[in-house]
Amino acid sequence: MTETDDLRGQTAVITGAAQGLGKAIAKAYACAGMKLALLDIRGDLLAQVCDELAGLGAETLALPCDLSQAEPTQAAIDAALQRFAAPRVLVHNAALLITRSMQQITFAQWQHEINIILQAAFILSKACWQPMIDAGAGSIVYLSSGSGYRGFVEEVAYNPGKHGIEGLTKCLALEGAAFNIAVNAATPGAPINTPMSDSNYTEEQKQHWVDPALLAPAFVFLARQAGSGLTGHRVAARADGSWDALDLLES
Numbered sequence: 001m002t003e004t005d006d007l008r009g010q011t012a013v014i015t016g017a018a019q020g021l022g023k024a025i026a027k028a029y030a031c032a033g034m035k036l037a038l039l040d041i042r043g044d045l046l047a048q049v050c051d052e053l054a055g056l057g058a059e060t061l062a063l064p065c066d067l068s069q070a071e072p073t074q075a076a077i078d079a080a081l082q083r084f085a086a087p088r089v090l091v092h093n094a095a096l097l098i099t100r101s102m103q104q105i106t107f108a109q110w111q112h113e114i115n116i117i118l119q120a121a122f123i124l125s126k127a128c129w130q131p132m133i134d135a136g137a138g139s140i141v142y143l144s145s146g147s148g149y150r151g152f153v154e155e156v157a158y159n160p161g162k163h164g165i166e167g168l169t170k171c172l173a174l175e176g177a178a179f180n181i182a183v184n185a186a187t188p189g190a191p192i193n194t195p196m197s198d199s200n201y202t203e204e205q206k207q208h209w210v211d212p213a214l215l216a217p218a219f220v221f222l223a224r225q226a227g228s229g230l231t232g233h234r235v236a237a238r239a240d241g242s243w244d245a246l247d248l249l250e251s
C-alpha cells in the first residue's frame with residue numbers, strides 16, 4: 001500500500017480533538033469514512049465531539065488524557081492501537097500557548113508546554129511507528145506554526161517546542177522513507193477562529209480569522225500520504241482549501 005485515495009475504514013489518531021482545529025480535522029476524517037481515536041484533556045468536550053461524529057456515521061474512541069504526562073499518553077495510544085488497526089494517520093495537533101516572559105515562567109510551566117508539544121509527539125510516534133511499518137504505509141502530521149521557524153516574544157516554551165516539532169519532522173521523514181511512512185509538519189496558512197486564538201490574538205487579528213473547517217482539505221491530503229508521496233515538508237493549509245508545501249529536508 002502506498003499513497004491512497006481511499007481512507008474509508010482506515011484509522012486516524014488525532015490529539016487536541018475536543019475543539020478548534022483538531023475537531024475540524026476529526027470531522028473531515030469522519031466524512032472520509034475513517035475510524036477515529038481522539039485524545040484530549042477535555043473529556044467533557046471530547047464526549048460531545050464523539051456524539052457529533054457518531055451522527056456522521058463515524059466509529060470513534062474517546063481517550064481523555066493529559067498529554068503533558070508520559071504515562072497517560074502512552075496508555076491512551078496503547079488503548080487506540082488495541083481497539084483499531086494500525087493508524088493510517090497520526091495527527092499530533094494538541095498544544096498549549098501561554099505567553100510568559102523568561103522572568104515570569106517557571107521550569108514546571110516550561111516543561112508542561114514542551115511536554116504537550118514535543119514529548120507527546122515522541123511517545124505517540126514511537127507507539128505508531130512499528131504498526132505503520134508492519135502495515136506497509138503511514139502518515140504522521142505534526143502541527144507546527146510560524147513559531148516553528150520564527151521567534152516570538154514571550155513564547156519561551158511554545159517557540160522552542162514548535163521548532164522541535166519541525167526538527168523531529170526532518171529526522172523522521174528521512175528514517176520513514178525506508179518504511180513508506182510520510183512525516184510532515186502542518187501549519188495554519190490563515191489565522192483560525194479557535195479557543196487558542198481567542199486567548200492570544202489581537203482584536204485586529206481576530207477580524208481576519210477563519211473557520212478551521214476551511215483548512216481541513218489539507219489534512220485529508222496529508223492523511224493520504226506515505227513515504228512514496230509528500231514527506232519532509234511544512235504544509236501551510238490555506239482557507240480556500242488549497243495548501244503550499246515547503247521542502248524542509250532542503251532547508
Ligand SMILES: NC(=O)c1ccc[n+]([C@@H]2O[C@H](COP(=O)([O-])OP(=O)(O)OC[C@H]3O[C@@H](n4cnc5c(N)ncnc54)[C@H](O)[C@@H]3O)[C@@H](O)[C@H]2O)c1
Nearest residue numbers: 016020021040041066067093094095143145192194195196
Ligand atoms: N490558532 C491558531 O491560529 C494557530 C496558529 C498556528 C498553529 N496552531 C497550532 O494548531 C494546533 C491547534 O490549535 P487550536 O488553535 O485549535 O488550539 P486550541 O487551544 O483551540 O485546541 C487545542 C486542543 O488541545 C487540547 N490540549 C491542550 N492541552 C492538552 C493536554 N495537556 N493534554 C491533552 N490535550 C490538550 C485542548 O484541550 C484543545 O482541545 C496547535 O498545535 C497550535 O499550536 C494554531
